[in-house]
Amino acid sequence: MSPAQRHPTMADVADRAGVSASTVSRTLRGLPTVSPEVRARVQQAARELNFAVSRQAASLVTGKTGVVAVLVPTLNSWFMGSALSSLGPLLRAAGRELNVYVIPDMTERTSFFERLPARRNADALLVFGFDLTDDETARLDDLGMPVIYVSQHAEGRPSVYVDDVAGALKATRHLLNLGHRRIAFAPTTGATGFSFSSRERLLGYQQALTEAGIPLDDELVVTMAFEDKRGLIAGVGHLLSLREPPTALFAEQDELAVAVIHTLRQARIEVPEQMSVIGFDDHQVAEWFDLSTVAQSPSDMGRQAGELALQLIDDSEADHTRHIVLPTQLIPRATTARRASPQEDDETPQTPS
Amino acid sequence: MSPAQRHPTMADVADRAGVSASTVSRTLRGLPTVSPEVRARVQQAARELNFAVSRQAASLVTGKTGVVAVLVPTLNSWFMGSALSSLGPLLRAAGRELNVYVIPDMTERTSFFERLPARRNADALLVFGFDLTDDETARLDDLGMPVIYVSQHAEGRPSVYVDDVAGALKATRHLLNLGHRRIAFAPTTGATGFSFSSRERLLGYQQALTEAGIPLDDELVVTMAFEDKRGLIAGVGHLLSLREPPTALFAEQDELAVAVIHTLRQARIEVPEQMSVIGFDDHQVAEWFDLSTVAQSPSDMGRQAGELALQLIDDSEADHTRHIVLPTQLIPRATTARRASPQEDDETPQTPS
DNA sequence: GTGAAAGCGCTAACAG
DNA sequence: CTGTTAGCGCTTTCAC
Numbered sequence: 001m002s003p004a005q006r007h008p009t010m011a012d013v014a015d016r017a018g019v020s021a022s023t024v025s026r027t028l029r030g031l032p033t034v035s036p037e038v039r040a041r042v043q044q045a046a047r048e049l050n051f052a053v054s055r056q057a058a059s060l061v062t063g064k065t066g067v068v069a070v071l072v073p074t075l076n077s078w079f080m081g082s083a084l085s086s087l088g089p090l091l092r093a094a095g096r097e098l099n100v101y102v103i104p105d106m107t108e109r110t111s112f113f114e115r116l117p118a119r120r121n122a123d124a125l126l127v128f129g130f131d132l133t134d135d136e137t138a139r140l141d142d143l144g145m146p147v148i149y150v151s152q153h154a155e156g157r158p159s160v161y162v163d164d165v166a167g168a169l170k171a172t173r174h175l176l177n178l179g180h181r182r183i184a185f186a187p188t189t190g191a192t193g194f195s196f197s198s199r200e201r202l203l204g205y206q207q208a209l210t211e212a213g214i215p216l217d218d219e220l221v222v223t224m225a226f227e228d229k230r231g232l233i234a235g236v237g238h239l240l241s242l243r244e245p246p247t248a249l250f251a252e253q254d255e256l257a258v259a260v261i262h263t264l265r266q267a268r269i270e271v272p273e274q275m276s277v278i279g280f281d282d283h284q285v286a287e288w289f290d291l292s293t294v295a296q297s298p299s300d301m302g303r304q305a306g307e308l309a310l311q312l313i314d315d316s317e318a319d320h321t322r323h324i325v326l327p328t329q330l331i332p333r334a335t336t337a338r339r340a341s342p343q344e345d346d347e348t349p350q351t352p353s
Numbered sequence: 354m355s356p357a358q359r360h361p362t363m364a365d366v367a368d369r370a371g372v373s374a375s376t377v378s379r380t381l382r383g384l385p386t387v388s389p390e391v392r393a394r395v396q397q398a399a400r401e402l403n404f405a406v407s408r409q410a411a412s413l414v415t416g417k418t419g420v421v422a423v424l425v426p427t428l429n430s431w432f433m434g435s436a437l438s439s440l441g442p443l444l445r446a447a448g449r450e451l452n453v454y455v456i457p458d459m460t461e462r463t464s465f466f467e468r469l470p471a472r473r474n475a476d477a478l479l480v481f482g483f484d485l486t487d488d489e490t491a492r493l494d495d496l497g498m499p500v501i502y503v504s505q506h507a508e509g510r511p512s513v514y515v516d517d518v519a520g521a522l523k524a525t526r527h528l529l530n531l532g533h534r535r536i537a538f539a540p541t542t543g544a545t546g547f548s549f550s551s552r553e554r555l556l557g558y559q560q561a562l563t564e565a566g567i568p569l570d571d572e573l574v575v576t577m578a579f580e581d582k583r584g585l586i587a588g589v590g591h592l593l594s595l596r597e598p599p600t601a602l603f604a605e606q607d608e609l610a611v612a613v614i615h616t617l618r619q620a621r622i623e624v625p626e627q628m629s630v631i632g633f634d635d636h637q638v639a640e641w642f643d644l645s646t647v648a649q650s651p652s653d654m655g656r657q658a659g660e661l662a663l664q665l666i667d668d669s670e671a672d673h674t675r676h677i678v679l680p681t682q683l684i685p686r687a688t689t690a691r692r693a694s695p696q697e698d699d700e701t702p703q704t705p706s
Numbered sequence: 707g708t709g710a711a712a713g714c715g716c717t718a719a720c721a722g
Numbered sequence: 723c724t725g726t727t728a729g730c731g732c733t734t735t736c737a738c
Contacts, residue, residue: 007472007473023723023724025717029717033723034723052469054714055473056412058716060407060410060730075428076438077434085429089455100453101441117450120405120408121408284579288585289615373709409730410714410732413715414714414731713735714731717728
C-alpha cells in the first residue's frame, strides 16, 4: 500500500545478521564459501527484512542483466502464445526474466530497429518469425548480445525452426495418396510476418506435386486470411469456379483451414465428401473439428530456443551458427478422404453422384 | 557477432563530444538546460558510438527500473494475447519495458509468491485474471510497488475488469426475448484462473432468469472445457437427455460456444433451429461462425490497465483504489433464433406471431 | 549552461 | 571462511 517505503539493502541484512555485505552476497548467491551457521543467520535476516537483491545493482557490476528479450510481431496468435508459454517458465527456472517487445506495425518496427531498446538491457534476444531485411539483421548483429532467430532460418546465425518443407510435403502427399490430383494451396498473407513459413510450405507443396508428375497450376494457389470473411468467400469461389476445380485443399494454417471448411459448408460443399481439407499446426481447433493436419510444436520451439539462448549466454565459446530444425507429424483426421469419383480423366464432369 | 565487446559508456560519449558526462546525461534525457550546439554535438557522438543508456545504472540512482511486470496464468489464450498485444506497444511508447511472468501451474505459482522475483525489478505489477488467496494478495501488498488487478475485482485496490454481470444479463435477456424459457449456462473449469468471470457471468444469467420469473434449475448449468471433447459430448448429452431439455444455451466463452455448436451439429441438432447458442467475448472465431455473442475488449482492458499503471507509477498521490469497469455489447448473429415451436405447455404460452 | 564530486546497491578482487 | 576496498555507469546536488 505504501510503495514509497524504501527497500532494505544488503547492508541492512548484513547489520541484522552481524556480518559484512560481502558475506550476505555470497550467501544469497549460494556460494559454498560460507559457514552453515552464518548462512542460516543471513538467510533468516534476509527473510525477516523481506529482502530481495536488486538486479540493477548486481548487473552493474557483473555486466549481465539476467534478462532475455523476445521480439514478436504479436502475442495474439496460437503460435506465439504457445511458444512463450513454454519459454517463460523455462527462463524463470533459470533465474531469468522475460522481456517482451511487441512490434505490431511498421512504425513500431522502424522505431525498434532505430533505437534498439534491448541494447544493454538484455543478455540475449530471440527474434520470432519476422522476415527481416538485411539492414535489420545487420543492426541486430552489433547489438552486443547473442541473437537467436526463431521460426525462421537465418544464414550463419543461430536459429530454430520447424521443417516446413517436409511438413508441406507430408500434407500434399497425403492428399495425393488419397487419389487427389487437383490440389489447391492456400497461404495466408504475410502481414503478421510469417512469410518465411509461407514460402517454405509452398515449396513443399510444389515439390510433392512435381514428384507425382502433376504440373503446377498457379490458379490453384490462393492467398487468404482467416480473419477476412469476404476474402475467404472470394477465394473459395475462385477455386470452385475453375474449369477444373480442386478436390482437395491444403491450408497453410489450421485456423485458415477451419475457416475455409466453414465457408465451403455454407456453400453446401461437403467436407470431406466433395472437398478434402488439410491444415498445418495441430492447433487446438483442429481437434474439435476433426481436422486433418500436420502437427508442429511451438512449445518445443520455445523451449529449444530458450535453451539455446541460455547456452549462448553462458558460453561464449558455443557454436553461434547452430541451426535446430524441428520435426512435423502428419495427423490424418476426418476432413480428408479418398477422392470421391476417381474418374479416369481430368476433363470429365465432376459429378459426385 | 562478438558479444564480448564492451558497450560504450557515457564517459566515452562525453569525451568524443568534448563535454562532461553530466551534459551527456542531460542531453539524452531531453532536459532543456543544454545549449542547442552542445546538444547537437552530443547527439551525434552518441549516434556514432551506437550508445545506449544502461537502464541498470540509471535505475540504481533514480530508484525506478523502467519496467512494468505482468503476472499471467498463460499466454496461450485469446484474452491474454489481445490484452498484452495492446499493453506492449503502450508501454513501449512510454519508454517502458514489459516483463512477463508466466505462471502455468501451482508449483510455479507457489514459487512466485514465495520469492516474488518482481520485487525491486519493476515499477508496477499487473496481475491478470488470477483468483488470488488473501495470503497472496497480502504478499503483493508489500511488494513495494503499485499492483493493478486486471480482469478481476480486488477490494480496495486498483482494478480493471469487464462488467461480466451486465454482459451475462444481456446474453440471457437476448435469449429470453427470443422466447426461450429453458436456457442452459455452460461455465468453463477455472483451471486457468478465470473463475472470477465465471462466477460473475453465472450471476448475471441467474439474475436475468429471476427477473423473468423463471425458476433456476441446477440441471441446466453444466461445466465444460472446450479442450475436452469427451466432456463436451457428455455435457451436451446431459442437457439433451433432460426431461425438459433447454432450447438455448449461453456459453461462458466463444470458444466453448463454438465447440458446443460443433458437438450439437455432429449429433444432428441444428443450430439455431433446434438450439440457440450464444457466447461471450466476440473472439475471432465468433465472426467466422456467425456466433451471437457479448463482446468485450481485452485490448481495451490491456490499454486501460497499462495507463492506470503508468499513472500510479508517476503519481504516488493518485487514487490507489480506483476501479475501472469496462462495458460489454450484445452482438446478435446467426446462432440464436426465436424459439422454434412455441408449444403452449409450461407456464405461459409464448406465442410470437 | 556546464562541470566536479558524491553516491545509488551490489560484486570482485584482495587480504587476513 | 570472512571483511575491506574499489569500482560498475549513471544521475544529482552544488558550484561556477
